[in-house]
Amino acid sequence: MQKHGYRRIGWAASAALVLAAFAATLGSVAAQNENKALSQHAEKTQTKVVLLGTGTPRPFPDRSGPATAIVVGQRAYLVDFGPGVVRRASAAAAQGTPQLESTNLKIAFLTHLHSDHTTGYPDLILTPWVMGRTELDVFGPEGLEEMTKHVLEAWERDIEIRTQGLEQRHALVVRAHDVKPGVVYKDERATVTAFRVAHGQWPEAFGYRFDTPGKSIVISGDTSPSEEIVAHCQPCDVLIHEVYSPESVLGMPDYKTYRAKYHTSTSELAEIANRAKPGILVVYHTSGKGPNGPIPDEQLLREIQKTYHGKVVIGHDLEVY
Ligand SMILES: [Zn+2]
Ligand SMILES: [Zn+2]
Numbered sequence: 139m140q141k142h143g144y145r146r147i148g149w150a151a152s153a154a155l156v157l158a159a160f161a162a163t164l165g166s167v168a169a170q171n172e173n174k175a176l177s178q179h180a181e182k183t184q185t186k187v188v189l190l191g192t193g194t195p196r197p198f199p200d201r202s203g204p205a206t207a208i209v210v211g212q213r214a215y216l217v218d219f220g221p222g223v224v225r226r227a228s229a230a231a232a233q234g235t236p237q238l239e240s241t242n243l244k245i246a247f248l249t250h251l252h253s254d255h256t257t258g259y260p261d262l263i264l265t266p267w268v269m270g271r272t273e274l275d276v277f278g279p280e281g282l283e284e285m286t287k288h289v290l291e292a293w294e295r296d297i298e299i300r301t302q303g304l305e306q307r308h309a310l311v312v313r314a315h316d317v318k319p320g321v322v323y324k325d326e327r328a329t330v331t332a333f334r335v336a337h338g339q340w341p342e343a344f345g346y347r348f349d350t351p352g353k354s355i356v357i358s359g360d361t362s363p364s365e366e367i368v369a370h371c372q373p374c375d376v377l378i379h380e381v382y383s384p385e386s387v388l389g390m391p392d393y394k395t396y397r398a399k400y401h402t403s404t405s406e407l408a409e410i411a412n413r414a415k416p417g418i419l420v421v422y423h424t425s426g427k428g429p430n431g432p433i434p435d436e437q438l439l440r441e442i443q444k445t446y447h448g449k450v451v452i453g454h455d456l457e458v459y
Contacts (some may be wrong), residue, residue, distance in 0.1 A: 160301025182211040183351035190226040195254040202226045209237045210327040210350045214330040216246040223258035224265045240266040245415040248278030249359025250343035273311040277322050279342035286314035335361035338400035363406040368413045377416035381407045383433045404441035411446045419450040
């Protein structure tokens with residue numbers, strides 16, 4: 139009897155175990171499906187910052203003209219198009235970010251019209267088009283639409299030959315949008331807010347904030363110390379900011395006055411970062427040159443870290459954050 143009892147208990151226990159195992163299997167299938175859905179969601183919305191060009195007008199060979207890519211899932215958004223932009227984007231695509239293949243460069247934002255940020259514009263308009271891109275939308279301060287018109291006029295003969303000749307390219311579609319500060323672009327992956335920064339005598343220069351499902355990113359463009367940067371990084375995960383070292387020199391009569399009005403020194407950037415408290419400060423557009431060539435990264439870091447103790451890196455072309 140007792141034995142039978144044991145057996146019954148044994149049966150019940152076995153049944154419970156089988157049920158538990160079945161439930162666990164169901165649970166793990168559900169968990170797997172959930173994980174798959176989550177990873178697919180992450181794949182669609184994962185955000186990374188790719189530095190395409192971290193330079194200035196000075197043509198250092200390892201620093202292409204200012205251009206930054208914010209990549210969210212399968213989509214890429216550019217900020218600025220300095221010289222070399224499309225080839226740097228292709229290099230980034232070859233290094234694991236296929237979203238930056240030239241034909242995917244469809245949405246771009248411009249901080250201001252200075253040539254170091256815009257001499258890649260014909261490249262951005264024409265090269266991906268020749269490779270098969272269908273359309274391009276560009277947003278920026280007043281003057282962008284006019285510049286776009288002039289670029290298209292300057293390459294009128296090329297566009298004519300390519301569309302009407304044997305190449306039979308499709309029509310070139312570029313939509314330029316002069317925008318005002320505020321939310322200038324929104325899709326299911328990114329909300330992009332432009333804000334005014336002070337860049338010397340430029341009547342309008344923008345910084346941008348990107349809000350994506352994964353990250354908030356603020357990029358300064360070119361600016362003297364700006365309250366707007368602090369206000370738009372409260373908080374932000376990544377602050378990409380320009381800088382110069384007071385030790386560097388520039389080839390113009392009164393470069394100290396120029397720089398105070400147009401750019402941000404290492405100590406001023408440290409103060410901004412202390413107030414903005416970004417997850418990481420990525421320094422780019424490191425302007426000027428010391429007596430022995432470019433100011434070394436270590437020196438820039440030393441100057442910033444005198445008073446800023448958060449996470450900071452000196453950015454280089456093709457780095458990913
Ligand atoms: Zn610049
Ligand atoms: Zn500038």
